[in-house]
Amino acid sequence: MSDVQTWIENEVKSNDVLLFMKGTPTFPQCGFSSQVVQILDYLGVDYKGINVLENMDIREGVKQFSEWPTIPQLYVKGEFIGGCDIVREMFQAGELQSAFSEKGIATAAPAQPA
Template sequence: MTDTAADPVRDFIAQTIADHPVVLFMKGTPDAPRCGFSAQAVQILDHLSAPFVGVDVLQDDGLREGIKAFTDWPTIPQLYVKGEFVGGSDIVREMFQAGELGTLMADKGVPLGDADA
């Protein structure tokens, strides 16, 4: 059975991903992460000087569950680059350590290292 009614959580997630080149759905905010995995993802993005928007999933239970359903990915944080789901904390860390995360962002046209971005 398909639900033809609008899903405001799904719409919010899709619109946020569409509106921003890099989005991190996380627990807490970039300035005050509320879990170690979210903090690690923020540190990696900050190290790359990647301009990103952090979305605090702890503000809304519907959003916290909705983002998991959106990607069929069970954990938070979740990183999106130019609309593409990249992965969670472990994948982000592994890609960063291998030099792949910065390359992915550069290939997708995300400006890195620009403090004014």
């Protein structure tokens, strides 16, 4: 399992915005993953999506890595942000946009959701 943890850690550190999700950004395979993809796409954030359904070791390993029991999981500049509910609440409050801005991540959307 340590190889999986090392791989996950490398992915988290190597990508400014990383989403562990069920499915892909172009074809999310659960409603929660779809909601986070919609938020990131609305904000115009460049991100990498990793489909945990393709590898059970990654699916379980990311839960151990973050000590968070559910998927999706969003990381920004190596920091675990949260799952769908947290991302949605942060977005609605304008906090997600601020977090991206503070970490130097460009967004294409206005500061407040429409």
